[in-house]
């Protein structure tokens with residue numbers, strides 16, 4: 001009997017916090033590419049955000065679990081936050097491939113991230129490990145010039161002008177983040193006073 005290969009999306013991000021832009025991107029790619037599952041993978045220590053003040057991984061992981069819980073096709077993985085050292089996509093894809101040997105992987109990125117891929121660690125190897133889907137994002141030109149066209153697809157998605165940077169600034173200023181992030185994430189941010197001086201620590 002031949003086994004049917006699963007089609008699995010991989011949505012990597014710092015998710016500090018996860019917002020509706022991330023969720024719409026994953027949902028649109030899942031629909032257009034007929035994906036069985038989308039795995040959200042919060043980064044451990046993001047290599048490109050060194051020196052920036054990133055929230056503890058457990059907070060980012062738990063917000064991602066809350067945001068994805070209601071969608072039966074969405075899951076959240078700890079592979080990046082449980083791996084010591086800086087996070088690189090080549091390691092993310094290796095770990096997911098080991099966990100799901102019967103899956104074809106589709107790595108989802110926004111327009112801002114995709115133009116950097118050629119600079120990512122082991123970039124030539126990445127093209128063999130997953131198909132890349134680059135989605136539109138307000139404020140960024142979607143350009144895949146210089147990337148191998150057979151390994152990258154472009155997808156226009158509903159424009160949500162939301163960024164984690166803006167959500168953090170709003171929370172810090174006491175402004176609402178309702179409807180920018182899922183309700184449970186609004187409540188999580190308030191409960192742990194995230195993005196404020198007095199943020200509550202969680203055990204890692």
Ligand SMILES: Nc1ncnc2c1ncn2[C@@H]1O[C@H](COP(=O)(O)OP(=O)(O)OP(=O)(O)O)[C@@H](O)[C@H]1O
Pocket residue numbers: 012013014015016020021022025108109110111112113114135136137138160161162163164165166
């Ligand atoms: N509004 C959006 N529309 C489409 N893609 C998005 C959007 N926001 C983020 N993405 C994509 O989601 C992935 C993870 O993004 P990330 O967690 O860094 O969020 P961010 O909003 O860009 O954060 P920050 O503002 O802190 O840089 C990246 O590939 C990014 O391009």
Ligand SMILES: O=C(O)c1ccc[n+]([C@@H]2O[C@H](COP(=O)([O-])O)[C@@H](O)[C@H]2O)c1
Pocket residue numbers: 011012013014015043046047048049087088089090113119120121
């Ligand atoms: O592998 C790399 O060199 C690399 C460099 C920068 C970003 N990435 C990945 O790109 C995804 C989005 O990252 P970010 O920092 O925009 O949230 C996330 O999965 C990162 O691990 C990967």
